[in-house]
Amino acid sequence: MNAIKKYFFVAWIAMRSNLAYFSEVSGRLIFLGVVLFIFLRLWQVTFGENGAKTLGGLTLAQMLWYLTVTEAIILSSPPVARLVDQDVRTGALSVQLTRPLYYPFFCLFTNLGERFLRFFLNLAVGSVIAYIFVGPINFRADGLALFLLSVPLAFTLDFSVNFLIGLGAFWLEDTAGLTLIYSRILMIFGGMLIPIELFPEWLQPAVKWLPFSSVVYGPAHLFVKPDLAEFALLLLRQTSALLVIGIAVYWVFQTAMRRVFVNGG
Protein backbone atom coordinates (compact mmCIF):
# COMPACT_ATOMS: atom_id res chain seq x y z
CA MET A 1 0.00 0.00 0.00
CA ASN A 2 2.78 2.38 1.00
CA ALA A 3 4.55 1.41 -2.17
CA ILE A 4 1.64 2.62 -4.29
CA LYS A 5 1.04 5.72 -2.21
CA LYS A 6 4.57 6.97 -2.75
CA TYR A 7 4.18 6.97 -6.52
CA PHE A 8 0.98 8.96 -6.31
CA PHE A 9 2.79 11.44 -4.13
CA VAL A 10 5.51 11.65 -6.78
CA ALA A 11 2.80 12.57 -9.29
CA TRP A 12 1.39 15.20 -6.95
CA ILE A 13 4.82 16.79 -6.37
CA ALA A 14 5.56 16.73 -10.10
CA MET A 15 2.27 18.50 -10.76
CA ARG A 16 3.08 21.19 -8.19
CA SER A 17 6.58 21.61 -9.53
CA ASN A 18 5.23 22.04 -13.03
CA LEU A 19 3.16 25.03 -12.00
CA ALA A 20 6.44 26.91 -11.74
CA TYR A 21 6.69 26.88 -15.53
CA PHE A 22 3.80 29.22 -15.85
CA SER A 23 5.13 31.20 -18.80
CA GLU A 24 5.77 28.00 -20.72
CA VAL A 25 2.25 26.81 -19.96
CA SER A 26 0.61 30.04 -21.08
CA GLY A 27 2.76 30.10 -24.22
CA ARG A 28 1.37 26.71 -25.15
CA LEU A 29 -2.17 27.94 -24.59
CA ILE A 30 -1.77 30.80 -27.07
CA PHE A 31 -0.43 28.32 -29.58
CA LEU A 32 -3.47 26.14 -28.98
CA GLY A 33 -5.79 29.08 -29.79
CA VAL A 34 -4.00 29.78 -33.07
CA VAL A 35 -4.02 26.13 -34.12
CA LEU A 36 -7.71 25.74 -33.40
CA PHE A 37 -8.54 28.85 -35.40
CA ILE A 38 -6.62 27.49 -38.42
CA PHE A 39 -8.39 24.14 -38.10
CA LEU A 40 -11.76 25.84 -37.93
CA ARG A 41 -11.10 27.71 -41.18
CA LEU A 42 -9.73 24.61 -42.87
CA TRP A 43 -12.66 22.41 -41.99
CA GLN A 44 -15.21 25.12 -42.73
CA VAL A 45 -13.87 25.18 -46.29
CA THR A 46 -13.76 21.37 -46.52
CA PHE A 47 -17.32 20.99 -45.31
CA GLY A 48 -18.44 23.88 -47.57
CA GLU A 49 -16.81 22.44 -50.72
CA ASN A 50 -18.41 19.04 -50.17
CA GLY A 51 -21.70 20.46 -49.09
CA ALA A 52 -21.72 17.62 -46.60
CA LYS A 53 -23.41 17.69 -43.19
CA THR A 54 -20.98 15.17 -41.75
CA LEU A 55 -17.50 13.96 -42.65
CA GLY A 56 -16.36 10.63 -41.24
CA GLY A 57 -19.49 10.68 -39.12
CA LEU A 58 -18.68 14.03 -37.50
CA THR A 59 -20.40 17.39 -37.93
CA LEU A 60 -18.30 20.55 -38.21
CA ALA A 61 -18.87 21.31 -34.53
CA GLN A 62 -17.93 17.76 -33.50
CA MET A 63 -14.88 17.94 -35.75
CA LEU A 64 -13.59 21.05 -34.04
CA TRP A 65 -14.21 19.59 -30.58
CA TYR A 66 -12.45 16.41 -31.69
CA LEU A 67 -9.44 18.45 -32.77
CA THR A 68 -9.49 20.39 -29.51
CA VAL A 69 -9.09 17.14 -27.60
CA THR A 70 -6.40 15.71 -29.88
CA GLU A 71 -4.43 18.95 -29.61
CA ALA A 72 -4.85 18.99 -25.84
CA ILE A 73 -3.45 15.45 -25.71
CA ILE A 74 -0.51 16.08 -28.04
CA LEU A 75 0.45 19.43 -26.53
CA SER A 76 0.35 18.10 -22.96
CA SER A 77 3.22 15.66 -23.44
CA PRO A 78 6.31 16.39 -21.32
CA PRO A 79 9.63 15.63 -23.06
CA VAL A 80 10.02 12.20 -21.44
CA ALA A 81 12.56 10.79 -23.86
CA ARG A 82 14.78 13.85 -23.51
CA LEU A 83 14.65 13.75 -19.72
CA VAL A 84 15.48 10.04 -19.53
CA ASP A 85 18.23 10.51 -22.11
CA GLN A 86 19.70 13.29 -19.94
CA ASP A 87 19.46 11.20 -16.79
CA VAL A 88 21.37 8.42 -18.50
CA ARG A 89 24.02 10.62 -20.06
CA THR A 90 24.75 12.85 -17.09
CA GLY A 91 24.68 9.98 -14.61
CA ALA A 92 21.81 11.57 -12.67
CA LEU A 93 20.19 8.16 -13.02
CA SER A 94 22.61 6.81 -10.42
CA VAL A 95 21.13 9.16 -7.80
CA GLN A 96 17.65 7.88 -8.55
CA LEU A 97 18.82 4.30 -8.24
CA THR A 98 20.04 4.74 -4.68
CA ARG A 99 16.48 5.30 -3.48
CA PRO A 100 13.78 2.75 -2.81
CA LEU A 101 11.94 3.66 -5.98
CA TYR A 102 11.63 1.78 -9.24
CA TYR A 103 12.97 4.25 -11.79
CA PRO A 104 10.47 3.48 -14.60
CA PHE A 105 7.55 3.96 -12.19
CA PHE A 106 9.10 7.11 -10.77
CA CYS A 107 9.30 8.52 -14.30
CA LEU A 108 5.81 7.33 -15.17
CA PHE A 109 4.19 9.04 -12.22
CA THR A 110 6.24 12.21 -12.63
CA ASN A 111 5.03 12.19 -16.21
CA LEU A 112 1.39 11.58 -15.32
CA GLY A 113 1.41 14.33 -12.69
CA GLU A 114 2.77 16.87 -15.13
CA ARG A 115 0.71 15.68 -18.01
CA PHE A 116 -2.67 15.70 -16.32
CA LEU A 117 -2.09 19.26 -15.17
CA ARG A 118 -1.13 20.39 -18.66
CA PHE A 119 -3.87 18.35 -20.27
CA PHE A 120 -6.71 19.77 -18.20
CA LEU A 121 -5.39 23.29 -18.65
CA ASN A 122 -5.23 22.77 -22.41
CA LEU A 123 -8.66 21.19 -22.43
CA ALA A 124 -10.20 23.99 -20.38
CA VAL A 125 -8.82 26.74 -22.56
CA GLY A 126 -9.44 24.73 -25.75
CA SER A 127 -13.07 24.17 -24.73
CA VAL A 128 -13.62 27.89 -24.26
CA ILE A 129 -12.17 28.56 -27.70
CA ALA A 130 -14.17 25.75 -29.34
CA TYR A 131 -17.32 26.94 -27.59
CA ILE A 132 -16.82 30.45 -28.96
CA PHE A 133 -16.12 29.16 -32.48
CA VAL A 134 -18.79 26.48 -32.92
CA GLY A 135 -20.83 26.34 -29.72
CA PRO A 136 -21.51 23.21 -27.65
CA ILE A 137 -22.08 19.67 -28.84
CA ASN A 138 -24.17 16.98 -27.15
CA PHE A 139 -22.29 16.15 -23.95
CA ARG A 140 -23.45 13.32 -21.73
CA ALA A 141 -22.08 12.64 -18.29
CA ASP A 142 -21.58 8.93 -18.97
CA GLY A 143 -19.80 9.80 -22.21
CA LEU A 144 -17.42 12.10 -20.41
CA ALA A 145 -16.79 9.41 -17.81
CA LEU A 146 -15.81 6.92 -20.54
CA PHE A 147 -13.52 9.53 -22.04
CA LEU A 148 -11.85 10.25 -18.68
CA LEU A 149 -11.34 6.54 -18.08
CA SER A 150 -9.56 6.14 -21.38
CA VAL A 151 -7.10 8.99 -20.82
CA PRO A 152 -4.78 7.53 -18.11
CA LEU A 153 -4.08 4.42 -20.19
CA ALA A 154 -3.50 6.57 -23.26
CA PHE A 155 -0.95 8.66 -21.39
CA THR A 156 0.74 5.59 -19.90
CA LEU A 157 1.03 4.07 -23.34
CA ASP A 158 2.51 7.23 -24.80
CA PHE A 159 4.90 7.49 -21.86
CA SER A 160 6.10 3.91 -22.28
CA VAL A 161 7.10 4.43 -25.89
CA ASN A 162 8.91 7.66 -25.05
CA PHE A 163 10.62 6.06 -22.06
CA LEU A 164 11.81 3.24 -24.28
CA ILE A 165 13.27 5.77 -26.71
CA GLY A 166 14.96 7.60 -23.82
CA LEU A 167 16.60 4.37 -22.64
CA GLY A 168 18.09 4.19 -26.11
CA ALA A 169 20.68 6.63 -24.73
CA PHE A 170 22.50 3.60 -23.33
CA TRP A 171 23.30 2.47 -26.86
CA LEU A 172 22.81 5.41 -29.19
CA GLU A 173 24.67 8.65 -29.72
CA ASP A 174 21.47 10.63 -29.80
CA THR A 175 17.82 9.81 -29.29
CA ALA A 176 16.33 13.14 -30.42
CA GLY A 177 15.82 11.82 -33.95
CA LEU A 178 13.81 8.84 -32.78
CA THR A 179 11.70 11.08 -30.57
CA LEU A 180 10.93 13.29 -33.54
CA ILE A 181 9.97 10.33 -35.73
CA TYR A 182 7.70 8.92 -33.03
CA SER A 183 5.99 12.23 -32.37
CA ARG A 184 5.27 12.74 -36.09
CA ILE A 185 3.92 9.20 -36.47
CA LEU A 186 1.76 9.83 -33.42
CA MET A 187 0.38 12.98 -35.03
CA ILE A 188 -0.42 11.29 -38.35
CA PHE A 189 -1.45 7.73 -37.43
CA GLY A 190 -2.73 8.84 -34.07
CA GLY A 191 -5.35 10.93 -35.84
CA MET A 192 -4.39 14.34 -34.52
CA LEU A 193 -5.00 16.15 -37.80
CA ILE A 194 -7.84 14.09 -39.24
CA PRO A 195 -9.98 11.42 -37.64
CA ILE A 196 -9.19 7.89 -38.75
CA GLU A 197 -12.61 7.55 -40.45
CA LEU A 198 -11.27 9.83 -43.18
CA PHE A 199 -8.27 7.58 -43.87
CA PRO A 200 -8.46 5.25 -46.92
CA GLU A 201 -10.85 2.35 -46.15
CA TRP A 202 -8.19 -0.35 -46.47
CA LEU A 203 -5.87 1.43 -44.06
CA GLN A 204 -8.37 2.05 -41.28
CA PRO A 205 -8.38 -1.33 -39.47
CA ALA A 206 -4.59 -1.45 -39.32
CA VAL A 207 -4.33 2.13 -38.08
CA LYS A 208 -6.94 1.52 -35.42
CA TRP A 209 -5.04 -1.45 -34.06
CA LEU A 210 -1.73 0.37 -34.02
CA PRO A 211 -0.96 1.82 -30.59
CA PHE A 212 -0.81 5.41 -31.87
CA SER A 213 -4.55 5.73 -32.34
CA SER A 214 -5.14 4.42 -28.82
CA VAL A 215 -3.28 7.47 -27.52
CA VAL A 216 -4.93 10.24 -29.53
CA TYR A 217 -7.86 9.19 -31.70
CA GLY A 218 -9.42 6.76 -29.22
CA PRO A 219 -10.04 9.14 -26.30
CA ALA A 220 -10.83 12.12 -28.56
CA HIS A 221 -13.42 10.19 -30.55
CA LEU A 222 -15.04 8.97 -27.33
CA PHE A 223 -15.24 12.59 -26.22
CA VAL A 224 -17.31 13.68 -29.22
CA LYS A 225 -19.18 10.40 -29.83
CA PRO A 226 -19.36 8.34 -26.65
CA ASP A 227 -20.08 4.70 -27.31
CA LEU A 228 -19.78 1.82 -24.85
CA ALA A 229 -18.77 -0.76 -27.45
CA GLU A 230 -16.11 1.54 -28.82
CA PHE A 231 -14.87 2.19 -25.30
CA ALA A 232 -14.55 -1.53 -24.60
CA LEU A 233 -12.65 -2.02 -27.83
CA LEU A 234 -10.35 0.92 -27.06
CA LEU A 235 -9.65 -0.49 -23.61
CA LEU A 236 -8.72 -3.81 -25.18
CA ARG A 237 -6.41 -2.10 -27.67
CA GLN A 238 -4.80 0.05 -24.99
CA THR A 239 -4.17 -2.79 -22.56
CA SER A 240 -2.82 -5.15 -25.20
CA ALA A 241 -0.48 -2.48 -26.58
CA LEU A 242 0.56 -1.57 -23.05
CA LEU A 243 1.28 -5.19 -22.26
CA VAL A 244 3.60 -5.56 -25.23
CA ILE A 245 5.39 -2.24 -24.71
CA GLY A 246 5.48 -2.75 -20.94
CA ILE A 247 7.31 -6.04 -21.36
CA ALA A 248 9.69 -4.35 -23.78
CA VAL A 249 10.35 -1.54 -21.27
CA TYR A 250 10.95 -4.03 -18.48
CA TRP A 251 13.32 -6.08 -20.57
CA VAL A 252 15.24 -3.09 -21.98
CA PHE A 253 15.53 -1.51 -18.54
CA GLN A 254 16.89 -4.73 -17.03
CA THR A 255 19.41 -5.00 -19.83
CA ALA A 256 20.36 -1.34 -19.54
CA MET A 257 21.00 -1.70 -15.82
CA ARG A 258 23.67 -4.26 -16.58
CA ARG A 259 25.39 -1.90 -18.96
CA VAL A 260 28.22 0.44 -18.20
CA PHE A 261 27.74 3.28 -15.85
CA VAL A 262 30.93 5.02 -16.72
CA ASN A 263 29.03 8.19 -17.54
CA GLY A 264 29.79 10.98 -15.12
CA GLY A 265 30.78 11.27 -11.51
Added chain:
Amino acid sequence: MNAVELDQLKKTFQVKQGSGFKRSSKEIVAVDGISLTVPAGQSVAFIGPNGAGKSTTIKMLTGILRPSSGSASVLGFNPWDQRSKLAFQMGVVFGQRSQLWYHLPPRDTFELLAKVYELPPADYKIRRDMLIERFKLSSFLNTPVRKLSLGQRMRAEIAASLLHKPKLVFLDEPTIGLDVIARQELRDLICEWNRDEGVTVFLTSHDAGDIESVAERVIVINHGQVVLDGSVGEMRRDYLSAKLLTVAFHDRPASFDVNGAKIIERTDHSCKLELDTSVSPVSVVVPQIMQLGEVADITIEDPPLEDVIAHIYSSKHSPQQRY
Protein backbone atom coordinates in the same frame (compact mmCIF):
# COMPACT_ATOMS: atom_id res chain seq x y z
CA MET B 1 29.19 -5.18 13.47
CA ASN B 2 30.79 -4.03 10.29
CA ALA B 3 29.00 -1.51 8.09
CA VAL B 4 31.01 -2.32 5.01
CA GLU B 5 32.98 -5.43 4.10
CA LEU B 6 34.69 -5.71 0.76
CA ASP B 7 36.59 -8.74 -0.39
CA GLN B 8 38.71 -8.61 -3.54
CA LEU B 9 36.22 -6.35 -5.27
CA LYS B 10 37.07 -5.93 -8.91
CA LYS B 11 35.46 -4.13 -11.83
CA THR B 12 36.56 -4.05 -15.42
CA PHE B 13 34.99 -2.18 -18.29
CA GLN B 14 35.15 -2.87 -21.99
CA VAL B 15 35.94 0.30 -23.85
CA LYS B 16 35.74 0.57 -27.61
CA GLN B 17 38.56 2.34 -29.35
CA GLY B 18 39.10 3.66 -32.83
CA SER B 19 36.46 4.12 -35.48
CA GLY B 20 34.94 2.30 -38.42
CA PHE B 21 36.40 -1.12 -39.17
CA LYS B 22 39.38 -0.51 -36.95
CA ARG B 23 37.32 -0.54 -33.78
CA SER B 24 38.76 -2.76 -31.15
CA SER B 25 37.70 -3.50 -27.64
CA LYS B 26 39.99 -2.86 -24.73
CA GLU B 27 39.57 -3.91 -21.15
CA ILE B 28 40.07 -1.30 -18.50
CA VAL B 29 40.47 -2.18 -14.87
CA ALA B 30 38.68 0.47 -12.83
CA VAL B 31 38.80 -1.29 -9.47
CA ASP B 32 41.49 -3.86 -8.99
CA GLY B 33 40.80 -6.09 -6.04
CA ILE B 34 39.86 -3.85 -3.12
CA SER B 35 39.41 -5.48 0.27
CA LEU B 36 38.50 -3.49 3.32
CA THR B 37 36.32 -3.42 6.40
CA VAL B 38 34.60 -0.42 7.93
CA PRO B 39 33.16 -0.91 11.42
CA ALA B 40 29.75 0.61 12.10
CA GLY B 41 29.93 4.19 13.32
CA GLN B 42 33.27 5.02 11.78
CA SER B 43 33.82 8.05 9.60
CA VAL B 44 35.96 7.24 6.62
CA ALA B 45 37.41 9.47 3.95
CA PHE B 46 37.70 7.64 0.70
CA ILE B 47 40.04 9.60 -1.50
CA GLY B 48 42.05 9.30 -4.65
CA PRO B 49 42.86 11.26 -7.79
CA ASN B 50 40.36 11.50 -10.65
CA GLY B 51 39.98 8.17 -12.38
CA ALA B 52 41.34 6.21 -9.42
CA GLY B 53 38.21 4.09 -9.11
CA LYS B 54 36.44 5.95 -6.28
CA SER B 55 33.12 6.46 -8.00
CA THR B 56 33.14 2.95 -9.39
CA THR B 57 33.69 1.55 -5.90
CA ILE B 58 30.93 3.71 -4.44
CA LYS B 59 28.58 2.69 -7.23
CA MET B 60 29.25 -0.93 -6.38
CA LEU B 61 28.71 -0.26 -2.67
CA THR B 62 25.38 1.41 -3.36
CA GLY B 63 24.34 -1.47 -5.60
CA ILE B 64 24.14 0.47 -8.83
CA LEU B 65 26.98 -1.43 -10.39
CA ARG B 66 27.71 -5.13 -10.34
CA PRO B 67 31.38 -6.03 -9.84
CA SER B 68 33.25 -8.27 -12.25
CA SER B 69 34.40 -10.38 -9.35
CA GLY B 70 34.72 -10.30 -5.58
CA SER B 71 32.10 -9.83 -2.93
CA ALA B 72 30.73 -7.06 -0.76
CA SER B 73 28.45 -6.76 2.20
CA VAL B 74 26.96 -3.39 3.11
CA LEU B 75 24.96 -3.26 6.35
CA GLY B 76 24.66 -7.03 5.99
CA PHE B 77 23.16 -6.84 2.49
CA ASN B 78 24.59 -7.82 -0.79
CA PRO B 79 24.29 -4.38 -2.43
CA TRP B 80 23.58 -5.39 -6.02
CA ASP B 81 21.16 -8.22 -5.26
CA GLN B 82 19.39 -6.46 -2.41
CA ARG B 83 19.61 -2.89 -3.60
CA SER B 84 16.06 -1.91 -2.70
CA LYS B 85 16.37 -3.29 0.84
CA LEU B 86 19.69 -1.55 1.30
CA ALA B 87 18.27 1.71 -0.06
CA PHE B 88 16.00 2.05 2.98
CA GLN B 89 18.98 2.14 5.34
CA MET B 90 21.41 4.17 3.34
CA GLY B 91 21.62 7.87 2.59
CA VAL B 92 23.41 9.34 -0.39
CA VAL B 93 24.45 12.91 -1.10
CA PHE B 94 26.15 13.87 -4.33
CA GLY B 95 27.53 17.39 -4.04
CA GLN B 96 27.16 17.96 -7.74
CA ARG B 97 23.66 16.57 -8.15
CA SER B 98 20.65 17.68 -6.24
CA GLN B 99 17.93 15.45 -4.91
CA LEU B 100 15.78 18.44 -3.97
CA TRP B 101 13.03 19.48 -6.36
CA TYR B 102 14.32 22.63 -7.98
CA HIS B 103 11.09 24.59 -8.19
CA LEU B 104 9.66 23.54 -4.85
CA PRO B 105 10.67 24.44 -1.30
CA PRO B 106 12.75 21.88 0.64
CA ARG B 107 9.69 21.11 2.76
CA ASP B 108 8.01 19.41 -0.21
CA THR B 109 11.02 17.24 -0.96
CA PHE B 110 11.11 16.19 2.70
CA GLU B 111 7.46 15.30 2.47
CA LEU B 112 8.08 13.24 -0.63
CA LEU B 113 11.09 11.47 0.89
CA ALA B 114 8.98 10.57 3.93
CA LYS B 115 6.63 8.77 1.55
CA VAL B 116 9.43 7.24 -0.50
CA TYR B 117 11.09 5.82 2.60
CA GLU B 118 7.71 4.83 4.02
CA LEU B 119 8.16 6.66 7.32
CA PRO B 120 5.23 6.65 9.75
CA PRO B 121 3.80 10.22 9.75
CA ALA B 122 4.34 10.81 13.49
CA ASP B 123 7.97 9.67 13.40
CA TYR B 124 8.57 11.72 10.31
CA LYS B 125 7.33 14.94 11.94
CA ILE B 126 9.56 14.52 14.98
CA ARG B 127 12.55 13.67 12.85
CA ARG B 128 11.93 16.52 10.43
CA ASP B 129 11.58 19.11 13.16
CA MET B 130 14.77 17.92 14.77
CA LEU B 131 16.66 18.16 11.50
CA ILE B 132 15.22 21.61 10.82
CA GLU B 133 16.52 22.80 14.14
CA ARG B 134 19.94 21.16 13.94
CA PHE B 135 20.60 22.17 10.36
CA LYS B 136 19.02 25.63 10.89
CA LEU B 137 16.64 25.25 7.98
CA SER B 138 13.62 27.11 9.32
CA SER B 139 14.40 30.44 7.62
CA PHE B 140 14.30 28.97 4.12
CA LEU B 141 12.22 25.82 4.50
CA ASN B 142 9.38 27.31 2.45
CA THR B 143 11.53 28.99 -0.19
CA PRO B 144 11.84 27.30 -3.59
CA VAL B 145 15.21 25.56 -3.90
CA ARG B 146 16.15 27.62 -6.96
CA LYS B 147 16.28 30.71 -4.74
CA LEU B 148 18.55 29.22 -2.06
CA SER B 149 22.26 29.86 -1.71
CA LEU B 150 24.52 26.89 -2.28
CA GLY B 151 25.30 26.69 1.43
CA GLN B 152 21.62 26.58 2.33
CA ARG B 153 20.95 24.06 -0.37
CA MET B 154 23.69 21.70 0.78
CA ARG B 155 22.44 21.87 4.37
CA ALA B 156 18.99 20.92 3.11
CA GLU B 157 20.46 18.17 0.93
CA ILE B 158 22.25 16.55 3.83
CA ALA B 159 19.30 16.94 6.16
CA ALA B 160 17.14 15.30 3.47
CA SER B 161 19.50 12.35 3.27
CA LEU B 162 19.27 11.82 7.05
CA LEU B 163 15.48 11.93 7.20
CA HIS B 164 15.02 8.16 7.15
CA LYS B 165 17.65 7.54 9.85
CA PRO B 166 20.16 5.84 7.57
CA LYS B 167 22.83 3.74 9.22
CA LEU B 168 25.28 4.60 6.49
CA VAL B 169 25.70 7.81 4.49
CA PHE B 170 27.71 8.26 1.36
CA LEU B 171 28.80 11.86 0.93
CA ASP B 172 30.33 12.56 -2.43
CA GLU B 173 32.10 15.95 -2.35
CA PRO B 174 29.49 17.53 -0.09
CA THR B 175 31.43 20.78 0.32
CA ILE B 176 32.20 21.43 -3.33
CA GLY B 177 31.78 25.10 -4.20
CA LEU B 178 30.98 26.21 -0.65
CA ASP B 179 32.61 29.19 1.04
CA VAL B 180 34.90 28.78 4.05
CA ILE B 181 32.24 29.30 6.69
CA ALA B 182 29.57 27.17 5.04
CA ARG B 183 32.16 24.46 4.57
CA GLN B 184 33.12 24.49 8.24
CA GLU B 185 29.49 24.47 9.35
CA LEU B 186 28.76 21.50 7.18
CA ARG B 187 31.79 19.58 8.42
CA ASP B 188 30.77 20.23 12.02
CA LEU B 189 27.28 18.96 11.31
CA ILE B 190 28.59 15.80 9.70
CA CYS B 191 30.92 15.17 12.66
CA GLU B 192 28.12 15.83 15.11
CA TRP B 193 25.84 13.41 13.36
CA ASN B 194 28.50 10.75 13.16
CA ARG B 195 29.23 11.12 16.86
CA ASP B 196 25.70 11.44 18.22
CA GLU B 197 23.78 9.03 16.04
CA GLY B 198 26.56 6.62 15.24
CA VAL B 199 26.00 7.01 11.52
CA THR B 200 28.75 5.46 9.46
CA VAL B 201 30.07 8.16 7.16
CA PHE B 202 31.70 7.38 3.87
CA LEU B 203 33.12 10.61 2.51
CA THR B 204 34.83 11.36 -0.76
CA SER B 205 36.36 14.75 -1.20
CA HIS B 206 39.27 16.51 -2.82
CA ASP B 207 39.38 18.98 0.02
CA ALA B 208 42.07 18.27 2.59
CA GLY B 209 40.15 20.23 5.21
CA ASP B 210 37.13 17.98 4.86
CA ILE B 211 39.26 14.93 5.36
CA GLU B 212 41.11 16.37 8.32
CA SER B 213 38.06 17.56 10.20
CA VAL B 214 35.59 14.80 9.40
CA ALA B 215 37.43 11.53 8.98
CA GLU B 216 38.89 9.27 11.63
CA ARG B 217 40.31 7.09 8.94
CA VAL B 218 41.60 7.74 5.47
CA ILE B 219 41.60 5.23 2.67
CA VAL B 220 43.52 6.33 -0.38
CA ILE B 221 42.98 4.50 -3.61
CA ASN B 222 44.89 4.89 -6.80
CA HIS B 223 44.86 2.84 -9.99
CA GLY B 224 42.02 0.81 -8.52
CA GLN B 225 43.93 -0.33 -5.46
CA VAL B 226 44.16 0.72 -1.85
CA VAL B 227 47.49 2.48 -1.47
CA LEU B 228 47.04 3.72 2.07
CA ASP B 229 44.70 2.97 4.93
CA GLY B 230 45.11 4.66 8.29
CA SER B 231 44.32 7.68 10.43
CA VAL B 232 45.02 11.20 9.26
CA GLY B 233 47.89 11.46 11.77
CA GLU B 234 49.46 8.23 10.61
CA MET B 235 49.19 9.32 7.05
CA ARG B 236 51.18 12.45 7.78
CA ARG B 237 53.79 10.65 9.88
CA ASP B 238 54.41 7.65 7.71
CA TYR B 239 54.02 9.12 4.38
CA LEU B 240 56.01 12.22 4.54
CA SER B 241 58.97 12.42 6.79
CA ALA B 242 59.39 16.08 5.88
CA LYS B 243 59.06 18.85 8.46
CA LEU B 244 58.89 22.57 7.98
CA LEU B 245 61.02 24.76 10.23
CA THR B 246 60.50 28.48 10.48
CA VAL B 247 63.28 30.26 12.35
CA ALA B 248 63.55 33.94 13.29
CA PHE B 249 66.77 35.48 14.65
CA HIS B 250 67.38 38.59 16.74
CA ASP B 251 70.39 39.60 14.71
CA ARG B 252 71.47 38.88 11.19
CA PRO B 253 73.19 35.51 10.95
CA ALA B 254 76.09 35.16 8.55
CA SER B 255 74.49 32.27 6.73
CA PHE B 256 71.51 29.98 6.94
CA ASP B 257 73.33 26.91 5.79
CA VAL B 258 72.36 23.87 7.79
CA ASN B 259 73.36 20.33 6.87
CA GLY B 260 70.42 18.22 5.67
CA ALA B 261 67.95 21.10 5.35
CA LYS B 262 66.73 22.91 2.28
CA ILE B 263 66.05 26.64 2.34
CA ILE B 264 62.63 27.42 0.95
CA GLU B 265 62.37 31.07 1.85
CA ARG B 266 64.69 33.60 3.46
CA THR B 267 64.78 37.19 4.58
CA ASP B 268 67.49 39.03 6.51
CA HIS B 269 66.31 37.85 9.90
CA SER B 270 64.42 34.68 9.24
CA CYS B 271 64.21 31.62 7.07
CA LYS B 272 62.00 28.68 6.29
CA LEU B 273 63.63 25.28 6.01
CA GLU B 274 62.40 21.92 4.87
CA LEU B 275 64.07 18.83 6.19
CA ASP B 276 63.78 15.15 5.59
CA THR B 277 63.73 13.69 9.09
CA SER B 278 64.75 10.24 7.89
CA VAL B 279 68.10 11.72 6.80
CA SER B 280 68.55 14.52 9.28
CA PRO B 281 66.37 14.31 12.40
CA VAL B 282 65.14 17.44 14.16
CA SER B 283 67.50 16.73 17.06
CA VAL B 284 70.47 17.07 14.72
CA VAL B 285 69.28 20.10 12.82
CA VAL B 286 68.08 22.31 15.65
CA PRO B 287 71.45 22.52 17.52
CA GLN B 288 73.05 23.61 14.26
CA ILE B 289 70.51 26.40 13.92
CA MET B 290 71.14 27.50 17.50
CA GLN B 291 74.79 28.06 16.64
CA LEU B 292 74.00 30.37 13.71
CA GLY B 293 72.83 33.20 15.93
CA GLU B 294 70.49 34.17 18.73
CA VAL B 295 67.16 32.55 17.92
CA ALA B 296 64.05 34.66 18.61
CA ASP B 297 61.47 32.10 17.54
CA ILE B 298 61.30 28.65 16.06
CA THR B 299 58.33 26.65 14.83
CA ILE B 300 58.29 23.12 13.56
CA GLU B 301 55.29 22.01 11.56
CA ASP B 302 54.05 19.22 9.36
CA PRO B 303 53.61 20.10 5.75
CA PRO B 304 50.01 20.86 4.74
CA LEU B 305 47.81 17.83 4.18
CA GLU B 306 47.39 18.84 0.54
CA ASP B 307 51.10 18.27 0.00
CA VAL B 308 50.93 14.92 1.74
CA ILE B 309 48.06 13.83 -0.45
CA ALA B 310 49.75 15.10 -3.59
CA HIS B 311 52.82 13.11 -2.59
CA ILE B 312 50.80 9.94 -2.07
CA TYR B 313 49.02 10.36 -5.40
CA SER B 314 52.21 10.84 -7.31
CA SER B 315 54.23 8.08 -5.71
CA LYS B 316 53.62 4.32 -5.56
CA HIS B 317 52.77 2.35 -8.66
CA SER B 318 53.86 3.92 -11.89
CA PRO B 319 50.77 5.31 -13.56
CA GLN B 320 49.38 2.91 -16.10
CA GLN B 321 47.55 4.21 -19.10
CA ARG B 322 44.03 5.29 -18.41
CA TYR B 323 41.27 6.48 -20.63
